[in-house]
Amino acid sequence: MAEKQHLYLVDGSAYIFRAYHRLPPLTNPEGTPVGAVYGYSTMLWKLADDLDKADGPTHLAVVLDKSSHSFRNDLYPDYKAHRPDPPEDLVPQFPLIRDATRAFSLPMIEEPDVEADDMIASYAIAATKKGWDVTIVSSDKDLMQLIGQCADEDLEPGVETGGCIDMLDTMKDARIGREEVEEKFGVPPELLGDVLALMGDSVDNIPGIYGVGPKTASKLINDNGSLAAALDAAPDMKKSKLKERLLEGRESAELSRVLVELKKDCGLPIALEDMKLDGIAPEPLAEFLELHGFNSLLKRLEAGSGSPGRTTNLEGRNRADTEGAAASPGGNVQPLPDMPDVDRSAYETVQTMERLQEWIARAQAAHRVAVDTETSDLDCMVCDLVGISLALGPNDACYIPLAHLNEDGGGSDMFANPPQQVGKAQALAALKPLLESDAVLKIGQNIKYDINVLARNGIDIAPIDDTMVMSFDLDAGRSLDGIGGGHGMDELAERHLGHTCLKYKDVCGTGKKAIPFGEVPLGKATEYAAEDADVTWRLHMHLARRMPMEGAARIYQRVDRPLIPVVAAMERHGIKVDRAELSRLSETFAEEIGRLEKEIHAEAGQEFTIGSPKQLGEVLFDTLGYKGGKKGKSGQHSTDQSVLERLDKEGAPIATKVLEYRQLSKLKSTYTDALQAAINENTGRVHTSYSLVGAQTGRLSSTDPNLQNIPIRTEIGRQIRKAFVPDEGNVLLAADYSQIELRLAAHMADVETLKEAFASGEDIHSRTAKEMYGEVTRDSRAAAKTINFAILYGISRWGLAGRLGVEADEAQDMIDTYFQRFPGIQKYIVRTLETVREKGYSETLFGRKTWFPRISAKNPNERAGSERAAINAPIQGTSADIIKRAMARMNPALDDAGLGHVRMLLQVHDELVFELPKGDVEAASPVIERVMAEAALPAVELDVPLGIEIGHGPSWDDAH
DNA sequence: TAACTCACG
DNA sequence: GACGTACGTGAGTTAA
The missing domain is CATH 1.20.1060.10 (Taq DNA Polymerase; Chain T, domain 4)
Known part of the structure; x- marks a missing residue:
């Protein structure tokens, strides 16, 4: 029979308030207050350390309050209405609590519109039905209603005995059971809700009955057996103040009863099994402890003896999470073995068809495989495919050389002694069904590159996941001081796995002495190539389980992942230029x-x-x-x-x-x-190369060459645009979003005047001029235009003054006037900055996060820069989300309209460029316009229309 | 490699 | 009262 499972549910939000008041006002080296974070970290440490003790946790999750709204507000608008704002030096600690939780590799539950108490109750009940014991780490009296409850019906199949619930107050180091509740409240936990309803709660603004405190309440309940009975008995009581209050307060008590009742059937965002506590990755924890100067904990961690958790395995979970990534195509959740250190000697060099078939069969069975291609050149449009590596698990990886020249590497006689390898055509033919199989997820790091390489070799690899893009969607903008915030594999391996990868230059050399990968001896090539696949596989495990917990799954699944093959195809099409x-x-x-x-x-x-x-x-x-x-x-x-x-x-x-x-x-x-x-x-x-992780806001960037900065603003520069041309018989068509960022600002800041102007098709800068100056002249419109843009970028009086060539005072007056005419804008700015300071990140309308770790920097210059970026990011990012959605839908829409041959070639932030036969312009234009105009739907309904401008002609310049 | 400059949205 | 002169990019040139 299996060991008894024991789930600990940590009431994180409640804890930090208590820790804040109990602990001295520590600050980290940066000056951010971290007293409560320190208390929280020591608590987690202690819990994890209890792992092997009887009654210690086998599973653990932290539950946090996500929003202040819940069903209770609907029942009773004044619920929690008079809560004072949290103390100023506690606010910046809220996001750090999340960081701490992640640093301990613990699952975190934060659901909108559900209070942490209800989530805890729901998880606790669900776990007891599985036969698990549950300990609630809290001292909240509402949660005490659950204490002593044991599941005895509705047990899950195969479960003989239900589990029971108790509570742990880590600050007093006290277990709270049935007896403790009775001692404190004079009633068993089952009747606690009735007592609480009578008492009310001034902090949560639960009314209760005036003048009834804990003593009276528990006496009433004990005497009558229940709240309802106590209220019913009131008319027969002898005349007293209490009788009057009970009669008058009946309704209030009944409402309170509903408010204190815990909701036990919330949806459970993370499976209970996924809360398994198998160990804590030391690297991110050390990083975190060091960052905040928690030196005593750091020392204990380094000493090893005090390392929390049972093992120091880098991957704590024993279960693949499929929610954050592509659904596991086979529907199976693959159990994972422990995650051992990278061992390059474990990799196989696949040199025969037999061995290759074996790997392919195993990959088919696993339903997921990490893939990496090795090529002769960094440019995927000119390179030759030299080999492919696969990984199916930690250290379970291989390299399949396809076009290696010399077993000994290099030399002048390189054709003399080619190594034993499966012929390229034969190997690719064998791999094609695997790489194209709907039932097998192909995982890559920057898989767009591999998509293009393989497409040039006749293989359309799908479905895919990309660890680089996943990292971006989780951590854009984040940088752990000195550790870097990039999304390259070497960096991710260091950050998440604490592993240092072989460097390309260690294998191929550098500068003049560099050799193409196809000349690297097979032993070395296998170590390098298979390690890439191995590390990618491990990273995927790590990142995929973070995605749903940290709110990145939506933007990844709905926007960025579908875009990868679309952008890859654009790169492959390329655009013709007139040499x-x-x-x-x-x-x-x-x-x-x-x-x-x-x-x-x-x-x-x-x-x-x-x-x-x-x-x-x-x-x-x-x-x-x-x-x-x-x-x-x-x-x-x-x-x-x-x-x-x-x-x-x-x-x-x-x-x-x-x-x-x-x-x-x-x-x-x-x-x-x-x-x-x-x-x-x-x-x-x-053929340009687009980066999906280049711009912190979620925009694409374009390199080698950059086709997003081709001149247009001057006549002489436009001549260069004229050299971008279609093939014979075709035209280029350009479709732009008109003023999309201002439209989004109008929507997001809810500026009625601007929304109306957009709805009626008015010139937005003229309208701004009219609002600000009363009349529209050339000069006032120009000034209004400057201010409109300044707003999007996070204005300062000096910046505006510089742009307009006026004094800072005058610029300040203009800003004041602007905010006065459009008060929504100012509110938006204040609100955005507040949220970023509190949470550490900004969010687009589609949920894309950008982190701003310097938002509270001491250096005012740095901080101001961060604030301006934070004001801009939601707007620029939402615009990026919208055009990305349009791009992902464009080809299917064109296909449906029988226009499958229309090719999308370029994206320039608010513009898409297509190439199509001259005769198809009429048919294609409305399809393109519709897809772009409706790109926000159905996820987001904008208050403003998205205007599209379309043009076409014999060159990119003529298309405008 | 850093600094400067300038092309785009 | 000083701080600094708008957000997001990539690339070419010079010079250390």
């Missing part, structure tokens, strides 16, 4: 640059490197004696655009020429030269 046109432009620019160079040198009276800000500064401010303004970090005078424009106005002819020179050199080197070099020799097109 001859770019080359012609390069030449023109070169001539002009040469001419300007001579003129500038003449003006300066000397030859110098114009492209060097240092030399240019010396010429302008020393030789020519112009007045320098701002200086940079290195103490140099700035020579940027704004400085040169000022000099130009002050009548410095050299400044104008330098500006022109700069513009042309920029266009030539960054665009006309670089784009020619970026043309893929095989496809004749340019």
Whole structure:
């Protein structure tokens, strides 16, 4: 028979209030108050340490209050209405409590619209029906109603005896059972609810009956047997103050009875089994303890003897969580073995078809496999596939070389002695059914790369999970001081697994001596490649179980994961550029640059490197004696655009020429030269690479080359856009969201005036000007436009003053006027900052989180920067979510309309670029427009319409 | 590698 | 009263 299971449910929210009042006001090295966090951490430590004791926990979860609203507010609007705000130096500790819980690798339950008490009751009851004992870690009197309850009916199948519930007050180190409740309240736990209803509670604003305290209440209940009986008996009581109060307060008592009743049938977001306490990962815990200066605990951890929990296994759970990731395609939840340290010698080099078939069969049976491809080049559009690695569990990984050249590595005679390997075509044919099987989840780190490599080899890998994107959706913006906040595999392995991966350069060398992966000896290649798959598999376990608990599952499942193959396809399509046109432009620019160079040198009276800000500064401010303004970090005078424009106005002819020179050199080197070099020799097109984790707000970013910053603002720059063209017979079509961020600001800040303006199709900057100045002129509209954008970016009077060329006082007046006309905006800003300070992150309308660890930094400069970013992130991020949703739906919508050949090529934050046959523009435009306009639905219903502008033509420029 | 500058939304 | 001159990116150039 199985050991008795014992679930501990920690009432986290209640605990920190008590810890706060009992502990000295400690602060961490950064100055953040952490007294309550320290108390909380020691408590968790102690609980985990009791693991092996009789009556100690086998399972444990922390339950926190997520929102202040629950069914009780619906019954009684004044419920908890008069609660004072928490003390100022407790507020920043709330998010740290969550950090602490994570650092201890403990599951955390926070459900909206449900109070922690109800969640605890529901879990406690459910566990007893499984035959588990339950200890509630709390001292809350409402929860004492549960004490001593044992399940005796509705037991789960196979359970013979139900479990029982008790309570543990860790501060007094006291177990509270039936007797203790009777001693304290004079009634058994079953009748406690009746007593509490009579007593009322001033903190929660439960009315009870005026003048009835604990003593009277328990006497009444004991005398009558129940609340109802006590109330019924009141009319027959002899005349007294109490009788009057009972008669008058009957309704109030009945309401109170309902309010103190615990809800025991809440939905359970995490399975009880997943609360198993198998061990605590030491690395994140050490990180956390160190960060906050909890040195005594850190020492105990390092000493090892005091290490909490039974083992130091890095992965505590023994059960795969499938909710956060793709549903396990087979529906099976695979039990996990313990997670041993990475052992590279355990990996297999697969060199025969027999062994390959064995791995494929095992992967089919496991329903999930981590996959990594090794290639000859970092560019997935030019590289050759050299090998594939698979992992099915910790240290259960292999490398399948497909195109390795020489067993001994490198050398001039590399074809002389190729290693034994399964032929590429044969191996890929064998792997294809696995990689394309709906029943097997393929896990990758940046799997978009592997999708593209394999697609070029005829394999459409699906379904997929991506640990890099999962990490981003959990931890965007987070950085644990000095540890970094990136989502690369090496960094994730260090952070989550405490493991240092082999570096690519250790295997292939660096610089001139670097060899392609296909020339790495198989032994070394296997260690490196199989480790990548192994680590990816482990990371997936770790991240997937965090997703549902930390609210990242929704954005991942609904937005980012579906986008991965879509973006991969866009990258593979690429876009055609007119090489001859770019080359012609390069030449023109070169001539002009040469001419300007001579003129500038003449003006300066000397030859110098114009492209060097240092030399240019010396010429302008020393030789020519112009007045320098701002200086940079290195103490140099700035020579940027704004400085040169000022000099130009002050009548410095050299400044104008330098500006022109700069513009042309920029266009030539960054665009006309670089784009020619970026043309893929095989496809004749340019293939950018989009990063899904590049921008903290959730935007995509584009690299190699960056196609999200192609010039458009100046006439000369637009010539470059003209070089982006469709294939023969096709056109390019561009569809933009019009003013999407302002529209979202109007919705999110609930600004009636702006919403109306958008609804009626009014020019939004004109409307702003009208509101602020009473009339719309060229100047007032321009100023209004500047302010509108300033708002989105988190305004400061100095910033606005600089932009508008006015004094800071005047800018402040304008800001005041703006906030006065649009009070919703100011409220939005205040509210956003409050939430970020409290929770540590901002959220988009679709639930994407961005963390702001520096929001409470001491350095005012740093803090202000963080605040501006925090104001902007929900707006920029929501806009990013919307266009991503549109992108994910676009191809199916086009397919449905019989337009499967329309190709989405580019995304530029609020714009999508398509290529399609000229004759299909009429049919495709409305489909594209509809998908984009409705992209927020059904998850979010916006108060403003999303305006779309569509154009098409023989070049990207003409499409606008 | 850092600093500066500038292209985009 | 000082602080600093808007949010988010990527890339090319110079110079240490």
